[in-house]
Amino acid sequence: xxxxxxxxxxxxxxAGLRAAIAIAEARPESDVAVISKVYPMRSHTVSAEGGxxxxxxxDDSLEEHIYDTISGSDWLADQDAVELFVEEAPRELLRLExxxxxxxxxxNGRIAVRPFGGMKKKRTWFAADxxxxxxxxxxxxxxxxxxxxxxxxxxxVTKLLVDEGRVHGLVVLELSTGRxxxxxxxxVILTTGGCGRVFPFTTxxxxxxxxxxxxxxxxxxxxxxxxxVQYHPTGLPFTGILxxxxxxxxxxxxxxxxxxxxxxxxxxxxxxxxxxxxSMELGPRDRLSxxxxxxxxxxxxxxTPYGPVVHLDLRHLGAKTIDAKIPFVRExxxxxxxxxxxxxxxxVRPVVHYMMGGVHTDIxxxxxxxxxxxxxxxxxxxxxxxxxxxxxxLPELLVFGSRAGRAAAEYAASRSAPATRAxxxxxxxEHKRIWRDLxxxxxxxxxxxxxxxxxxxxxxxxxxxGIYRSGDSLKKAVDTLHELRxxxxxxxxxxxxxxxxxxxxxxxxxSAMLDVADAxxxxxxxxxxxxxxxxxxxxxARDNDRYLAxxxxxxxxxxxxxxxxxxxxxxxWPVGERVYGR
Amino acid sequence: xxxxxTLQVTRYEPGVDEAPREQSFDVPMRSEWVVLDGLNYVxxxxxxxxxxxxxxRMGICGSCGMVVNxxxxxxxxxxxxxxxxxxxxxxxxxxxxxxRDLIVDIGDFMAKLxxxxxxxxxxxxxxxxxGEYLQTPEELDEYKQFSMCINCMLCYxxxxxxxxxPDFVGPAxxxxxxxYNFDSRDEGAAQRLEALIHPDGLWxxxxxxxxxxxxxxxxxxxxxxQRYKLTAALESLKSYILPGGA
Amino acid sequence: xADVARPDRSKASGVAGVRPEGSRWAPHDSQVEISAGVPAxxxxxxxxxxxxxPAYLLFVLRELSSLFVAWFVVVTLFFTWSVGRGExxxxxxxxxxxxxxxxxxxxxxxxxxxxxxxxxxxxxPQAMPLRIPRAVPGGLxxxxxxxxxxxxxxxxxxxxxxxxVMWLVVR
Numbered sequence: 001x002x003x004x005x006x007x008x009x010x011x012x013x014x015a016g017l018r019a020a021i022a023i024a025e026a027r028p029e030s031d032v033a034v035i036s037k038v039y040p041m042r043s044h045t046v047s048a049e050g051g052x053x054x055x056x057x058x059d060d061s062l063e064e065h066i067y068d069t070i071s072g073s074d075w076l077a078d079q080d081a082v083e084l085f086v087e088e089a090p091r092e093l094l095r096l097e098x099x100x101x102x103x104x105x106x107x108n109g110r111i112a113v114r115p116f117g118g119m120k121k122k123r124t125w126f127a128a129d130x131x132x133x134x135x136x137x138x139x140x141x142x143x144x145x146x147x148x149x150x151x152x153x154x155x156x157v158t159k160l161l162v163d164e165g166r167v168h169g170l171v172v173l174e175l176s177t178g179r180x181x182x183x184x185x186x187x188v189i190l191t192t193g194g195c196g197r198v199f200p201f202t203t204x205x206x207x208x209x210x211x212x213x214x215x216x217x218x219x220x221x222x223x224x225x226x227x228x229v230q231y232h233p234t235g236l237p238f239t240g241i242l243x244x245x246x247x248x249x250x251x252x253x254x255x256x257x258x259x260x261x262x263x264x265x266x267x268x269x270x271x272x273x274x275x276x277x278x279s280m281e282l283g284p285r286d287r288l289s290x291x292x293x294x295x296x297x298x299x300x301x302x303x304t305p306y307g308p309v310v311h312l313d314l315r316h317l318g319a320k321t322i323d324a325k326i327p328f329v330r331e332x333x334x335x336x337x338x339x340x341x342x343x344x345x346x347x348v349r350p351v352v353h354y355m356m357g358g359v360h361t362d363i364x365x366x367x368x369x370x371x372x373x374x375x376x377x378x379x380x381x382x383x384x385x386x387x388x389x390x391x392x393x394l395p396e397l398l399v400f401g402s403r404a405g406r407a408a409a410e411y412a413a414s415r416s417a418p419a420t421r422a423x424x425x426x427x428x429x430e431h432k433r434i435w436r437d438l439x440x441x442x443x444x445x446x447x448x449x450x451x452x453x454x455x456x457x458x459x460x461x462x463x464x465x466g467i468y469r470s471g472d473s474l475k476k477a478v479d480t481l482h483e484l485r486x487x488x489x490x491x492x493x494x495x496x497x498x499x500x501x502x503x504x505x506x507x508x509x510x511s512a513m514l515d516v517a518d519a520x521x522x523x524x525x526x527x528x529x530x531x532x533x534x535x536x537x538x539x540x541a542r543d544n545d546r547y548l549a550x551x552x553x554x555x556x557x558x559x560x561x562x563x564x565x566x567x568x569x570x571x572x573w574p575v576g577e578r579v580y581g582r
Numbered sequence: 583x584x585x586x587x588t589l590q591v592t593r594y595e596p597g598v599d600e601a602p603r604e605q606s607f608d609v610p611m612r613s614e615w616v617v618l619d620g621l622n623y624v625x626x627x628x629x630x631x632x633x634x635x636x637x638x639r640m641g642i643c644g645s646c647g648m649v650v651n652x653x654x655x656x657x658x659x660x661x662x663x664x665x666x667x668x669x670x671x672x673x674x675x676x677x678x679x680x681x682r683d684l685i686v687d688i689g690d691f692m693a694k695l696x697x698x699x700x701x702x703x704x705x706x707x708x709x710x711x712x713g714e715y716l717q718t719p720e721e722l723d724e725y726k727q728f729s730m731c732i733n734c735m736l737c738y739x740x741x742x743x744x745x746x747x748p749d750f751v752g753p754a755x756x757x758x759x760x761x762y763n764f765d766s767r768d769e770g771a772a773q774r775l776e777a778l779i780h781p782d783g784l785w786x787x788x789x790x791x792x793x794x795x796x797x798x799x800x801x802x803x804x805x806x807x808q809r810y811k812l813t814a815a816l817e818s819l820k821s822y823i824l825p826g827g828a
Numbered sequence: 829x830a831d832v833a834r835p836d837r838s839k840a841s842g843v844a845g846v847r848p849e850g851s852r853w854a855p856h857d858s859q860v861e862i863s864a865g866v867p868a869x870x871x872x873x874x875x876x877x878x879x880x881x882p883a884y885l886l887f888v889l890r891e892l893s894s895l896f897v898a899w900f901v902v903v904t905l906f907f908t909w910s911v912g913r914g915e916x917x918x919x920x921x922x923x924x925x926x927x928x929x930x931x932x933x934x935x936x937x938x939x940x941x942x943x944x945x946x947x948x949x950x951x952x953p954q955a956m957p958l959r960i961p962r963a964v965p966g967g968l969x970x971x972x973x974x975x976x977x978x979x980x981x982x983x984x985x986x987x988x989x990x991x992x993v994m995w996l997v998v999r
Contacts, residue, residue, distance in 0.1 A: 038635075039692070041733045042643045094710045100702035100765060102722055102729055109716030133642055134729065141700045141758075153692070176681050205637040238614050241640045332640060335659060336614075451626030495631035499596045500682035503630040596867045652881070679868035687868055720962075742884060745873045789951065790887045808955035 005033045005150070006412040008170060008185040009405075010157050010212060012036030013043030014132070014397035015376030016191035017139040018092075019405030024146040027409045033150040033183070035157060035172060037207065037505070040140045044193050044205045045397065048132020049244035049328060050116065051124035052394035054090035057113060060121040062086050069392060070573050072118040072284050073356075073385025074532035075548065076225070078569040081363050081381045085392075085399050092398035093125050101138040102127050114325075115249045118284040118389040118580075120277050129246050129328045135394055155181075156505055157211070159430045160188060160219040161423045166370035167219070168423035171430040175505065178498025180434055182427035184420060186412035187371045189404050190216055194355035194377040195516045197509075199466075200458035202352040203235050203242035212378040214512030216359040217519065221367040222552040224380040224566075226516070227524035227534045228356035230388055231467055233288035235351030237306040239336055243329055243348055245390040247341075248281040250325050253313040254288070255345070256300040262310075266291040269581020279581040286387040286533040287580065289350035293467050304347060311345040318342065350467065354393060356384045356533065357523070360552060360566075365404025371411060375404035382550060385568075386532020437493075437507065447492040450506050453484050457510070457517055460484075465521050470537045474525040481521065485514050519553040522561040527551055544575050587611045587662055588669035589620050591632065594680050602680060605629075606669065609662075617657040617665075617672060618646055621684075634684040641798060644734035648684050649673040654739035654796045675739040677748070688735055694751050697777050698759035703770025721766040728761035728806055730799040737793035737803050743786055750786040751778065753793035753803035760806040763813075779814050787811075886947075893944035896937040903934070945986070953978040 007023060009016045012034050023032050036043065055065050065086045070077050097103055097111065104112045104126050116124040127134035143149060154175040161168045161184075169184035192212025196204025217223050233254070234243040248254070251274060256262045261271045261280065268287060269279030276282065292310060295301050301308035314322060314329075319342040322330050333341045358380035365373040365381075376397045383396060464477035488510060495503035529543035530536050549565040556562050586608045594602035607628055609620040618636055625632045636646040639658040646657045651671050662670070678686035708715070737753040744750045759774045778784050787807045794804040878884040910921035924930060953975035960971055 038637060038645065039688070039733075042635075042637050042645045044638070044643075046643050046732075047638050047640065091710050094714055097714045098702070098704075098707065098710060100762065100767065102726065102765075103714075105717055105719050105722060107719060109718045109721075111714050130642070130730075133732070137729075137731075142702075144696045145701050176687070205639070205643065207637050239639060336640070449626065449630065451630075492630070494629055495633070497595050497598070497631065497633075497682065500633050500685050502633045503625075506630075594869055596869070602869055676871070677873075679870045681868050742877055742887075745877065788887075788891065789955075790884070791951070791954075792881075792883055792887075794954070795883065802954065805954040805957070808951075809957070812956065 003181065004031075004169070004184045004417070006031040006185065007033075007187045007189065007405075007408050008183060009034045009189045009191060010036075010170070010215070011043070011191035011193060011376070011378070012038070012040035012140075012151070012153075013191060013193055013376065014045035014136055014139060014394065015378075015401035015404075016040075016043075016189070017136070017143050018398050018401030019189050019191060019375060019408070020149055021139065021143055021146065022402035022405035023409040024143075024149055026406050027413060028146075028148070030409050030412065031150075032148070032409075033152060034143075035152040035155050035170075035183075037154060037156045037175070037211070039153050040143075040151070041137065042207070043136060044208055045132045045136040045394075047203070047205060047242065048135070048394055049129045049242060050246040050249070051114060051126035051131050051391045052089075052093055052135070052398075053116065053119065053124045053389070053391040054093040054395055055086065055123050056090055056111060056125075057121060057123060060123050064120050065089075065123060067573060068119050068278075069383065069389055070385070071576065071578050072387055072389040073383075074286075074387055074542070074578060075544075075573075075575045076228075076385030076531060076550070076568055077383050078363075078381065079571040079573055080569050081383050083571065084363055085381075085383045085396065088399045089395035092395055092402065096135060096138055096398065099138050099142045102134055104128060114246065115275060115277055115282060116389070116391045117245050117248065117282050117288075118278060119282075119391070122277075124246075124249070124391040126246065129244050129326045131394060135397075156508065157215060158434060158508060159426075160215050160372070161426045161430075162219040162369055162372070163422035163426065165220070167372040168420070169427075170215075171427050171434075173434065173505075175500050175502075178501060180431050182424065182431075184417075184423055185371075186415050186417070187373065187408040189365065189408050190359060190372070190374040190378050191376045191401065191404075192378045194358070195513065196352045196355070198458065198513050198517050198520070199229070199352040199461050200455070201235065201240045201349070201462065203232055203240055204352065209509035209513050210355075210516035211509065211512045212374065213359060213519075214515040216367060216369075216372065216374065216378075217515050217553070217555050219369055219372065220555070221369045221372060221374075222360045222554045223516075223519045223523075224357055224360035224550050224552050225382060225385070225523070226355075226357035226519040226553055227465075227527055227551060228384075228386050228532060229352060229465070229520065230285055230354040230356060230533050231289040231350035232353035233285055233292065233350050234312055234348040235353070236332070236336055237304055237309050237347050237349050240351045241332055241336055242351075242353065243312060243332065243346065244326065245285075247312060247314060247326050247329050249275060250321060251275050251314075251317050252281060253316075254281055254348075255311040255313050256295050257302045257310075258300065259311075260300075262295050262300065263288065263291055266294070267581065276581075283580045284387055284389065284578070285353075286535075289467050289533075290535060292350050302347065307349065309347040309349045312341070312348045313345055314341040315343060315345070354388055356380065356382070356386065356388055357520075360550075361400075361404075363403070364407040365400055366407060366411075371408075371415070373404040373408045375400040379404075380550075386534060437504070447490040448487050450488075450491050450493070450503065450510055453488055453491060454506075454510050454513070457481065457484050457513060461517055461520070465517075465524055467533075468535045468537050469524050471525065471528075472538075474521050477521045478518070478525065481514060481518050485511075485518075488514065515555075518561050522563055523551040523553050526563045548575065583613070583663070584611055584667060587620070587666065589617075589624065590669050590671045591621070591624070591684065592673045592680075593632070593683050596682065602674075611662055611666070613661075613663050615662045617648075617650055617655075617660045617662060617670065620662060620670075621657065621672070632684075633682045642732060644732035647675050647734045647736050647739065649676055649739060654736040656734060656736070656798050659798060675735055677739055677741070677745040678735070686735075690748065691733070691735060691738065691752060691755065694755050695758070697751065698755050699770050699774050699777065700755075700758045700762060701770075702762065702765065702768050703773065704767070705769050715767040717766055724766070725761050725764035728757050728764065728801055731757055731761075731801045731803075732799055734798065736796040736798060740792040740796035742790055742792070743788060747782070747786060749782040751780075751783050753787075753807065754801075756784055756787075756810060757801050757803035757806040760810055763810075775814060775817060778810070779818070784810050784814060889940070890943060890947045893940040893947075896940040897944055899933070899937050900941060949979050949982040949986075952982060
């Protein structure tokens, strides 16, 4: 017996909640439900620290934010999407303020902005250094106003039901009971976030396992620009915990083992005592992470039991500034590194942070599958291209979350109820598959543990598809991932319980991650150039003739990954050189 | 430093176990490991059926609250070295129904939260085109502390009133109401008061204060509630002295 | 480092369905709740919940101290009334007060009263945070009055009033 809704939103983070609120406001008669594998307050949006960019300064302009974003993306961003994004971002951030978001303020009560990496002007709004936390809680609490909004908390979607190029609903597992349900809908919006857990060192939470990307991929929607994985230059070495870019925006320096601000050797400008926009430590993330790799190769990094690191120096900021502007940074360093950034150097290294790639959508969040939408980190519009600028992803959630919400609701309103017979047949197959995986597994004591396979995948990805890649390492990775997928089919699952079976969920998540990992390495293998976050040692130059285009990874019927290309939309900004520090 | 430490974890499988039981596991002792790392070691290498919630492992998502050696803590922020030589007792949060192993049902809190109208209430909602509502840094400081709640439920686990009377709205919900009451942009204090001036609302609190002790984010829900009691008392007094709505 | 591939069953102290020795959990009737179809376990709160933690014990004692506050109010009222009724009644009061049982009760009550006072004073800053008005010149304007200052001020007031009463009584 299937439940039905007009629109289903999979994922209850910033984008999902924003979409839900957008629908509740634009079409209050819509029957909307948000399905999330965790309670919405646990979504990874909560960990974002630094801020959200939106043009409000008198000395700033939309043009400049657009240019910063496009050049930051190494010209892979679709310029029409960036124009729209930059224009709508300030309105969305103001909307959040009207909903109670505690943005930090100037003494006169106006919104305060701070500098951020790759941005020419100060335009990053911030709520101390817990911007994502405040944004998410504001959205979640505001969503509680809309009584009609239904939520399925701690339900895990295992499959999208697609028939004849159109989405009909999904199959979902209620975690607390193990019950499997079919929910039909006229439209589905994926807002499940990124996939940082495909790599071993990441700022991402445990839940970032690319579930939505895999759902879309298996449903016939292509994944775009998957080879572009962002490493954040400053993560803590053991845990991978994020030390926000705001620490550098407030004046932090990156030093190698000789106490030298090494970024000046990498065409990122000259060291000045105070931060200079788009220069040195405020350069773009891909360039900073690549500089780290070179320092390591030259033996100028600091060795630790957890690998090489460099130092982040915040001492000259003083305790007062640190406590006012980046208090959470101080708290994290003390707690997890046992150092006080006000008086000591902090060890940092690049860690995987964000996925530029994702489910291919247009500027309204629509995928090529009818009725299927996506927004946020799971999607690739693309506004981030080959490298995302810090503080662009939070407004991205809001702008495209609301656009996708409205578009999906409109689509649902204009369509009759989905054909249920086809959906039920597909759903039944999925029910059977899950029961087989849960209960019917033959004793697999000789199978691998899920954690073992997951670690093997992560090590493969870090070694083969990290900051620098080569054709050989990528080809080997393709084979390793294929082997891991076969081993996963025979993996050991200790947990036979129906109630809150987190091991079964881990199995599904690993299966999704293997899809995503495959798309990443295949896309990286095919792109024989270096651009933004994708750096090929065997193809070190940018090749605009062949590769000023998005890669699209399709899942063929035999399960293999097929790559094709789609040109980038250029409107007013011809391809140029990315210049920082000059 | 010993090279391993014992975790005594609560196990419970509904329908199979009549009551929760304990199971011990030895995990490696590392100076940078937290209790959560120990649990992950158990799940990854020893017994994949151990079930618990976790996500961000940096103390911001609120998922991993459990009772460790009798105290409600975030297991991602509790270091193994602080519990040597062990054994370390890891139990689910108190005062909530146990669904499975270390996982409790927090549905009660989720249902109560909307009651306190935890959103910005405005009589006149100005359009976005008019710009931001002005708020000075001092006005922000008035409610900032109460906005830091990560909904980890450690305060509900610590609160004996909630344990004895599950109808009590609870510390986090009331602190969140105060977060909005003290927000200079908000105009909803009256409707929140009406919802909370109730035997199961703020008057159920007897100022034990353990919620504040347990809170990992220094929200100080006890302080929020006591201040609210003063406000509520004054409002009640006003309504007697000035009947017919003041 | 323990590199065990399978759980060490010899260490396990629980087998499904059997209550192990020394387990803190007990199966009991009426604990089973159907929450969305799943029998969740709701632990029963023991009557002696407050002896488990020092903080809880202190709380209960603190609450109990109000009984002794009431006792002292009664004693003080009786004392005042006795004084008002003249020498003989006053002597009768003094005799009663000298009764060893009453002395013991009063000593215990005094201890509780001190507990009451100390906890009350310490909790005041949390329940009633004061802000230094912005009109006041200096670096502390707009900030909270430090808790220590509030507590100290209350003790100062206490000492002053006590000294005054003492002087009244003794002179």
